[in-house]
Amino acid sequence: MAMPRAVKTTRVLSRRHRSPNPQTHVYIHHLHQAPTSTLEAALSESTMSATYTYTYSKRSSNKTFSWEVLNLIAMKCDAKTLATASCVSKLWASSMSSDHLWKSVCTTHFPSLSNLHPSISYRRIYALGLASAKRRRQPPPEPRLSIDDLLFAVTIPPGKSRDGSITILKPFSELENHPEGRFRFDVSLNDVVSEKLMVDEEDDGDMKISSSIVMRGYESVFRVLDRKGKTSRREWWFTEELPSAGCCFCNGASGLLAEITLVFGETVVVVTGSGTEKKERKKKVVEKVRIGVMNVVSTWRYATVDDALRYLQHFLLPKPAAV
């Protein structure tokens, strides 16, 4: 007996709407056509461009899963399974790509994207959402600078306790690094200057320090800071906000803070004069000079060495040629 042609709707028909003839069932099935690669082409296609028809006989074959059954299975599957299952066979491809399945997946994971455009299939929107999430998670590229290429320079001006200024120039590789790979380096003054560097708190309170980071071979220099600082018993620190690197916006801050610290060690008593004009003054000996770059946007923490290098490369490396 010849089976009449049949087509099926995307809504799963409830059993109550059976056709008057119980021998065969008549359905209408509309599908969203698989979208093409460009957005413009996808927008220009109509949504109901493919119509699949098949016959559903009373004695359906054992070996082939019917559309109804596939729909029931598909409702339990997650997005990844649906996508892989679409590659199994023709029938599976049409069932698993059905938009009503993808609509619920899409609105669960990407509710804001779900109403993007009426003629883009939900499956496509889901793929877009996934690609966008992945891209946001991508880490920044490796810095093109290495810490071994850089030298630290700091100048401590003359003060009441000494005549000449002291300049320290040392490669970062020889400095003591804060643990955890953060950008904080210390230079011990014992290694650098022969005599002790002493400061007198009352007299030297206005001291102005300047510091730079120099590229090996003197190809370029980045001025870190040049200013007066704040004092406390154990340390004097000098900070300056670093300018934005220019890649994102012009006049904003970079969110980074440069910090130079003089760390004191022992306190010595210096006696000047003789006889009745003896004066005893307490002076502090500078044990270390420290440079650090801090991230001050959400948490006040030292930036990682890689982050600081990525920042410095904008100023120290030649600009890449415009493509």
Place this chain on the structure above:
Amino acid sequence: MKKLKFIGNPLLQSREKINMSSDKKWLTLKTTEDNEEFVVEESVAIMSNVIKNMVEDGCASSVIPVPRVKGNAMGKIIEFCKKHTEESDEKVLKEFDAEFLNLGPDALYDLMVSANFLEIKVLLDSVTTKVADMIKGKSSEEIRNILKIENDLSAEEIEESRRENCWTRQE
């Protein structure tokens, strides 16, 4: 029609067969495909919405013909419904289901079709979840092997579907 009528036999009589020995009512379900008969308690049989509606409408006669369901599938369904009406402990039922659904793809398919037709929600949910779990995380080739499906996609269709779905692999 305000309620679902069981389609298959237009000559249903509105008389129920009552068991002589107890208060329980018994129904005979006959699969019309292979003419097997199953006698079940009404309380077990009404797990199927279809049969339940028939009974409530008073259309259930002594023998209820059930088309499209095979004999062995029917047997399995009755076993399932019996267990679920007897037991109420969730844990025991879960273990039973796991054991019960340890079947090949053909048998699972038959069960699914039958449960869908007879509208037995609990069974249908269990079987579909089981099949969905079987295909989760597998490649399309593996799915074809497990469920014994023929690959009828043309070369270009394969290429197109691969392109469309390549984002699954990039995770």
